[in-house]
């Protein structure tokens with residue numbers, strides 16, 4: 001019963017570590033162009049879910065499909081990245097001694113689909129893509145500065161930009177606004193809202209003001225499966241969710 005616009009389909013995914021079920025029959029669907037937030041207490045399985053989607057962890061059982069035909073459980077991490085799933089971890093992995101522009105250039109050239117030598121010069125389309133990305137991440141005026149001199153929030157945006165130049169269909173983001181100022185958090189919400197539609201986003205986040213600013217559907221994970229799903233106000237009013245967060 002896969003609807004044509006589902007970009008990610010997880011069905012009955014179980015992952016055990018030494019008998020402990022980090023994911024326990026996790027099932028969910030993400031629509032193409034959707035921006036979905038994931039919340040839940042520590043240990044709920046959010047990171048393990050991301051690890052399964054990116055091929056870092058193989059599930060013991062269950063199905064994981066990207067689009068209708070791509071079976072993620074049979075692919076390696078590089079193959080999955082190549083298929084269009086980008087992941088941003090909490091800690092940025094930018095090249096501090098290189099300029100903002102060069103960081104985006106390197107990300108573009110290491111995109112296997114582009115197949116360019118690191119020494120090749122960039123031409124029209126690629127330069128347009130970098131210019132567009134700089135505008136999106138609001139770093140146009142910082143393009144020539146060493147990335148190491150950026151603020152914490154700007155470094156996070158640069159890393160998001162390094163994913164965006166590779167044109168991912170699905171972006172996975174782990175606590176993207178951790179450590180950001182309120183102003184940076186607000187701008188990040190604007191960026192993500194502007195990305196949905198063209199990209200699908202899965203955002204793991206503890207900052208409820210940010211989750212609220214993003215709007216859209218929220219999935220609450222608990223003990224490795226979905227506890228509740230809906231808009232933020234609805235899941236926050238759900239008695240089971242309240243119990244989990246208050247520790248019963």
Ligand code: ADP
Pocket residue numbers: 017021022040041042043044045046047048049
């Ligand atoms: P969350 O990201 O929601 O905090 P995780 O997915 O990191 O949750 O973890 C879910 C559970 O699985 C936790 O109890 C964690 O200790 C356990 N876990 C995660 N990864 C491993 C691992 N590689 N080995 C053993 N246990 C793990």
